Amino acid sequence: MAFKDLSLHSALLDNIKLLGYNTPTPIQTQVIPAAIEGQDLLGIAKTGSGKTASFVLPILHRLINKGVANQKTRQPKVLVLVPTRELAIQVAEVFQSLAKSLPKPVKSLAVYGGVSINPQMKSIFGTDVLIATPGRLIDLEDSNAVDLSKVEVLVLDEADKILNLGFQEEMQNILTLLPKERQNMLFSATLNKKLEEIKKVLLHEPKVFEIKEKAEATELINLAGYFVSDKKKGPLLRHLIKEKGMQQVLVFASSRQRADKVAGKLNKNGIQADSIHGKKSQAERIDILEKFKSKKLRVLVATDLISRGIDINELPYVINYELPRSPKDFVHRVGRTGRAESEGLAITFVTRDETHHLKVILKKMKRYMDIEDTAEMDF
Ligand code: AMP
Numbered sequence: 001m002a003f004k005d006l007s008l009h010s011a012l013l014d015n016i017k018l019l020g021y022n023t024p025t026p027i028q029t030q031v032i033p034a035a036i037e038g039q040d041l042l043g044i045a046k047t048g049s050g051k052t053a054s055f056v057l058p059i060l061h062r063l064i065n066k067g068v069a070n071q072k073t074r075q076p077k078v079l080v081l082v083p084t085r086e087l088a089i090q091v092a093e094v095f096q097s098l099a100k101s102l103p104k105p106v107k108s109l110a111v112y113g114g115v116s117i118n119p120q121m122k123s124i125f126g127t128d129v130l131i132a133t134p135g136r137l138i139d140l141e142d143s144n145a146v147d148l149s150k151v152e153v154l155v156l157d158e159a160d161k162i163l164n165l166g167f168q169e170e171m172q173n174i175l176t177l178l179p180k181e182r183q184n185m186l187f188s189a190t191l192n193k194k195l196e197e198i199k200k201v202l203l204h205e206p207k208v209f210e211i212k213e214k215a216e217a218t219e220l221i222n223l224a225g226y227f228v229s230d231k232k233k234g235p236l237l238r239h240l241i242k243e244k245g246m247q248q249v250l251v252f253a254s255s256r257q258r259a260d261k262v263a264g265k266l267n268k269n270g271i272q273a274d275s276i277h278g279k280k281s282q283a284e285r286i287d288i289l290e291k292f293k294s295k296k297l298r299v300l301v302a303t304d305l306i307s308r309g310i311d312i313n314e315l316p317y318v319i320n321y322e323l324p325r326s327p328k329d330f331v332h333r334v335g336r337t338g339r340a341e342s343e344g345l346a347i348t349f350v351t352r353d354e355t356h357h358l359k360v361i362l363k364k365m366k367r368y369m370d371i372e373d374t375a376e377m378d379f
Contacts, residue, residue, distance in 0.1 A: 001029045007036060008057055009064045015098045016057075025050030030209040031185075032058050038183050040203040045211040046189040047158075048335055052094045055080075055155050055185050060099055062153070063106050063128060075150035076130040079178070081171065083161040084133065085112035085282055086289070091131045091157060111136050114282040121145035134162065134170035141177060148177040153185070156202075160188040160195055168194070175202070190328075221338040225348045225358070225371035232374060233321060233349050234265050239379035240347065241271055241299065246317050248292070251301045252333050254322040259301040262321055266299055273299035304329050320348040323357060327364040 003016050003024055024032070027045045034041050035058035045051040059078050082088045092110035099106045108129035111120045113136040124130065124146050132140075140146045156162060162171060184202050188195055199206070228236050241249060251273075253259040259275040266273035274288045274297055291297040304324055318337040324330050337344025350358050350371060362369055 006032045009061050011102050012057055012060055015100050019097060027051050027211045028054045034207045036061055040184045040206040042199060042203060042206045042208045043187045044191055049211050051187050052091055056094050056098050059153055060106060064102055072126050074124050075147045076127050078129040078153045079151045080131040080155040080157055081134055082131060082157045083165050085114060088112045088131045088133055095129055111140060134167040138170055138173060149179055151178050151182055153183045154178060155185045157187050159186050160190050163194045221334050222345045223367060223369040225350050225369045226374050227352060227371055228349050228374045230351060235379050236374055238269050247298060248295055249299045249317045249319060250315055250336055251299055251319045251321050253301050256303060259303055263301045271299060272297055273301060275301040277303040278305050316344055318346045323354050327361040330361045
């Protein structure tokens with residue numbers, strides 16, 4: 001299946017080419033035709049599957065065909081709800097890069113908390129596609145900065161995470177502000193009980209697509225482990241970065257304090273590093289992420305909350321400085337590497353008393369990992 005077989009507008013095909021997408025991913029071949037038909041749908045797919053473009057493309061196709069894009073109102077036609085600021089910005093970027101040089105311009109805007117609300121209030125004017133975190137959207141609605149009564153398409157992206165972050169009430173509240181007649185698309189990495197409920201309320205005879213691609217993709221990722229005491233983790237990290245000549249490494253730490261400490265220690269030893277976590281301001285987070293993406297920063301130390309939704313393509317190395325508690329987080333972390341069909345290496349530091357926990361994780365992933373003992377290593 002090629003993009004041109006998906007009946008997308010030719011201007012979109014041009015933009016797809018510019019982005020360097022050659023063939024649609026499995027979620028795209030399934031979701032795009034159903035979405036163009038105007039169906040409600042549920043996509044079980046993770047970050048990395050190409051899920052964002054799978055809803056962005058049919059939405060832009062719809063806006064082009066309707067020819068009503070960019071009205072000078074505060075009434076967006078499309079609402080995309082996302083759990084985090086990072087994801088809001090990322091989704092807006094995908095909209096913007098796929099909406100270049102369309103017959104009529106389509107304006108998309110990301111709104112999220114943690115930054116001043118005033119510029120967002122002003123920018124909403126003339127927005128066709130609003131990408132929002134639930135809390136900020138409600139604040140904007142309360143201030144009459146946005147009118148949701150003309151929304152034709154609603155997308156819930158990473159719906160499981162929206163619920164996990166406790167946005168259920170906000171979400172229900174938002175649903176009451178939308179017109180009843182609309183198309184609904186729900187995307188989630190997993191399907192749990194709460195999500196089943198939302199699905200029942202939200203979706204009408206939905207088409208369901210389940211993409212297991214990411215699990216398969218993690219099979220392509222090389223896993224390596226090191227038995228190491230807590231004390232020796234810092235020296236081991238520096239040793240590996242130098243020895244393997246790593247130029248772009250994402251390191252996962254268990255807490256904000258730990259992330260700051262690891263980054264600080266690397267800097268002291270002449271390895272350019274920074275940390276990213278929920279305590280940093282939005283402006284700082286964007287700036288750090290940009291620096292890391294453009295390889296101006298060699299090491300980024302992150303916490304799990306931040307890891308979700310960060311989209312950095314083809315990251316060569318991920319290091320688990322500490323084991324995450326849940327296997328899901330482990331998969332998510334190592335999934336940052338080896339994406340888009342390029343191989344990656346995910347390295348895990350394990351203390352002896354974590355051996356059992358690691359085994360549980362690997363069993364769930366159906367993977368095996370060689371673990372080297374660092375006791376005899378010189379670093
Ligand atoms: P997502 O799952 O939406 O976070 O997308 C993961 C990454 O895959 C993003 O960096 C996209 O730019 C990229 N991508 C999306 N669709 C395609 C495609 N058809 N071919 C190649 N890369 C793609």
